[in-house]
Amino acid sequence: MDSIEEKVALITGASQGLGRVIAIELAKAGCRVVINYANNRENAENVKAEIEKLGGDVRIARCDVGDETAVNEMFSGLGQVDILVNNARLDPWRRTEKMSEGEWFDQVIRVNLKGAFLTSGAFFAQAKPRKWGRIVNMTSVRSFRPAEMNMIAYGVSKLGMHALTRAFAHNGAPFGITANTVAPGMIVTENINKRLTSEKYAEESAAIPLGRGATCEEIADAVIFTLRNGYVTGETININGGMYYAP
Ligand SMILES: NC(=O)c1ccc[n+]([C@@H]2O[C@H](COP(=O)([O-])OP(=O)(O)OC[C@H]3O[C@@H](n4cnc5c(N)ncnc54)[C@H](OP(=O)(O)O)[C@@H]3O)[C@@H](O)[C@H]2O)c1
Numbered sequence: 108m109d110s111i112e113e114k115v116a117l118i119t120g121a122s123q124g125l126g127r128v129i130a131i132e133l134a135k136a137g138c139r140v141v142i143n144y145a146n147n148r149e150n151a152e153n154v155k156a157e158i159e160k161l162g163g164d165v166r167i168a169r170c171d172v173g174d175e176t177a178v179n180e181m182f183s184g185l186g187q188v189d190i191l192v193n194n195a196r197l198d199p200w201r202r203t204e205k206m207s208e209g210e211w212f213d214q215v216i217r218v219n220l221k222g223a224f225l226t227s228g229a230f231f232a233q234a235k236p237r238k239w240g241r242i243v244n245m246t247s248v249r250s251f252r253p254a255e256m257n258m259i260a261y262g263v264s265k266l267g268m269h270a271l272t273r274a275f276a277h278n279g280a281p282f283g284i285t286a287n288t289v290a291p292g293m294i295v296t297e298n299i300n301k302r303l304t305s306e307k308y309a310e311e312s313a314a315i316p317l318g319r320g321a322t323c324e325e326i327a328d329a330v331i332f333t334l335r336n337g338y339v340t341g342e343t344i345n346i347n348g349g350m351y352y353a354p
Contacts, residue, residue: 108335109239112137117188119143119172119226120195122150124296125245128323129192129330130154134163136331141185143195145171172222182229187237190334191230193223193268194245199261200302212260219264220271227275231284240284241334242275244268248292248347265290269343276341285340287333292347293320316349 115138121130122144131154134140140158142165144151151167158165170181172195182188197218202211227242234240246265254262268288275286293311299320303311312319329344345351 109337110137111190111331111334113139114189114334115139115141115185115187116190116192117141117143117168117185117226117230118192118194119222120145122147122154124298125291125294125323125326126192126194127154127157129194129327130165131158131161131163132324132327132331133190133192133334134158134161134165138190139164140166141188142167143170143172143181145169145195171218172226173217175225178222178225178229182226182233188230188233189237189239190241190243191226192243192245192330193226193271195219195222196245196261196264199258202257212263215260215264216267219261220267223268223271227271227286231275231279234284235282238283240279240282242272242279242284242286243330243333244272244286244288245330246288246290246343248290248345248350250290251351272343273341280340283337285333285337287339287341288343289326289329289333290343290345290347290351291321291326292350294326295320295322314350314353315347316353319348321346321348 116133118126118130120126121142130140130142142151142154155165168181170177197215246268249262250266272286272288329346
């Protein structure tokens with residue numbers, strides 16, 4: 108297995124939720140971590156402090172991943188980046204009443220899909236000469252299952268990321284760069300109570316064969332597997348408690 112100690116890992120959208128835990132777990136594995144965020148500096152500073160407490164090497168990079176200039180500036184400022192985890196997403200529950208269907212679709216695609224496209228391209232260019240790199244795209248079981256009406260843009264954006272994975276896996280192979288997708292089902296993040304009532308959580312859990320959402324640590328473990336195993340590329344790790352095959 109490849110060592111990821113001392114590798115520089117950029118996790119987009121790492122100021123809360125799953126991204127926060129991936130950043131912490133990668134720091135524990137010895138990576139030098141970069142926390143990306145767009146809006147909430149305080150959250151990002153809190154994650155940085157948590158990692159520093161663990162003795163980790165950590166930086167913060169604010170950048171809207173949907174902004175091409177900002178993405179290129181972020182990569183220029185960071186120097187070497189060995190691992191890219193495309194985790195940032197526009198919160199699908201954050202849509203305002205005023206936003207039209209088309210405006211919402213554009214915004215979701217801009218952050219989730221265009222963002223991952225831009226960061227992957229910038230990452231690829233600087234990782235190629237070193238002949239080692241890892242891209243992990245965080246998608247969702249909603250890439251494969253029919254989406255509810257309010258989640259269509261989200262599902263489309265996540266499915267598009269699978270095409271990114273295959274493209275960067277193919278083009279990265281000659282340069283020792285792998286690309287994989289991790290596709291979770293429900294994840295129990297610190298924000299789950301803001302999105303689901305306890306009744307709704309119980310209802311959604313009952314539809315999962317294993318009867319519960321994943322912990323962020325379980326998902327981070329799948330991410331770390333793809334980082335250490337350099338022979339896995341272009342693949343999807345479905346980690347959803349059995350939701351994928353459930354009727
Ligand atoms: N939660 C689940 O049940 C679940 C299930 C399946 C898959 N997933 C996937 O897992 C990943 C993490 O989910 P989560 O629930 O932890 O997400 P989350 O709590 O909504 O956090 C999203 C993160 O993305 C950042 N972000 C938003 N817009 C951005 C932009 N334009 N540029 C850079 N960063 C931006 C946010 O930072 P700011 O706050 O600073 O904007 C935040 O750190 C996502 O890709 C999601 O699709 C989640």
